[in-house]
Amino acid sequence: xxxxxxxxQAAKGVDATVSVERIVSDIKAFSDADVICLQExxxxxxxxxxxxxxxxFPHHTPVFGAAIDRQDNNTxxxxxNLILCRLPIEQITQHKLPQPAVPHVKHMPRQAIEIVLPYxxxxxxxxTTHLEYFATRQRAAQVQYLAQHHSESCSRxxxxxxxxxxxxxxxxxxxxxxxYCGDFNLTVDxxxxxxxxxxxxxxxxxxxxxxxxxxxDPTCGIFDHVQWPxxxxxxxxxxxxxxxxxxxxxxxxxxxxxxxxHQPLKIVIS
Numbered sequence: 001x002x003x004x005x006x007x008x009q010a011a012k013g014v015d016a017t018v019s020v021e022r023i024v025s026d027i028k029a030f031s032d033a034d035v036i037c038l039q040e041x042x043x044x045x046x047x048x049x050x051x052x053x054x055x056x057f058p059h060h061t062p063v064f065g066a067a068i069d070r071q072d073n074n075t076x077x078x079x080x081n082l083i084l085c086r087l088p089i090e091q092i093t094q095h096k097l098p099q100p101a102v103p104h105v106k107h108m109p110r111q112a113i114e115i116v117l118p119y120x121x122x123x124x125x126x127x128t129t130h131l132e133y134f135a136t137r138q139r140a141a142q143v144q145y146l147a148q149h150h151s152e153s154c155s156r157x158x159x160x161x162x163x164x165x166x167x168x169x170x171x172x173x174x175x176x177x178x179x180y181c182g183d184f185n186l187t188v189d190x191x192x193x194x195x196x197x198x199x200x201x202x203x204x205x206x207x208x209x210x211x212x213x214x215x216x217d218p219t220c221g222i223f224d225h226v227q228w229p230x231x232x233x234x235x236x237x238x239x240x241x242x243x244x245x246x247x248x249x250x251x252x253x254x255x256x257x258x259x260x261x262h263q264p265l266k267i268v269i270s
Contacts, residue, residue: 001087001119004033005128005181005236006264007220010042010079011049014223014258020049024056026257031266035117036060036084037128039183040260043078050082060084065094067111067130081113081128081182090123091116091173095149097129098141107135110142112182116173123175124244125153129182139185143192147199150178154201178203179269180239183262187233188216196239203239206267210251217253217263224261238267 004027011020027036036057041049041064054062063085066078095112112129129146132138157174165171180203186192188205196203207216219236221228238251250268257263 002031002033002266002268003035004031004264004266005037007039007183007262009040009260020052022259026259030254030264034086035126037181038082039130041082045075057084060086061089063092063113065111065113067109080111083113083115083128085115087117089115089117098145099138100141102135102137105135107132107138119177123173125175125178127180131185133185140192143195147195151201177244178241179244183236185235204242204245206238206240206245206248206251209245210248217255219253219263220261222255223258227261236262236265244269
């Protein structure tokens with residue numbers, strides 16, 4: 001199974017040109033992904049990027065999650081995450097992430113999409129998200145939410161509720177196997193990173209699992225030195241449960257494309 005993640009910056013390249021076609025072309029050149037996870041997808045009445053991208057992947061089922069959904073200058077503005085999945089999707093959950101009040105710091109709502117799909121003889125939970133950048137207190141709360149959500153999912157899998165429900169009371173599919181990916185807006189030396197990898201139910205950094213102590217390839221700041229004056233560094237990750245991380249056969253970052261201020265990355269698991 002191949003999974004790709006990319007913050008596409010509303011399809012705006014380093015050259016300031018907005019091009020969904022370029023994003024799609026770079027995705028297809030880089031990966032034949034079964035699951036495509038995109039962040040910063042913009043949908044308005046003039047340009048619905050979720051629909052436009054999905055048309056280029058007719059064999060994938062699109063799942064869009066809006067972190068922002070509001071009227072804006074007489075048009076509907078939606079901004080969030082998109083998953084395109086070529087495998088059967090057994091379950092979808094939309095998560096509104098915590099946003100505690102942070103006066104005097106600009107910030108925006110954040111969201112995560114969770115899908116459950118077949119994996120080997122069981123299921124795999126794939127979650128993609130884009131965490132807060134400016135408001136560090138909010139990002140810490142969002143990381144804690146994801147860590148707790150993962151632990152609760154594992155607990156429900158190992159301690160299932162009684163069977164016998166039907167309709168909306170039918171027990172949901174649970175699995176302890178998971179991949180969390182996206183733009184986490186954190187660095188490997190941060191306490192937020194430690195919250196995920198040192199969780200009681202740990203999520204392993206797939207790069208570290210595959211490459212050991214080799215520094216992460218940069219996922220932003222390679223070409224855009226205005227938004228990222230600190231230069232090339234990593235903010236985008238794949239985290240996975242130990243069983244999935246141990247099945248990892250490849251991880252790669254495309255450090256060549258300038259179609260966004262971030263770089264796409266992918267993993268392959270057996």
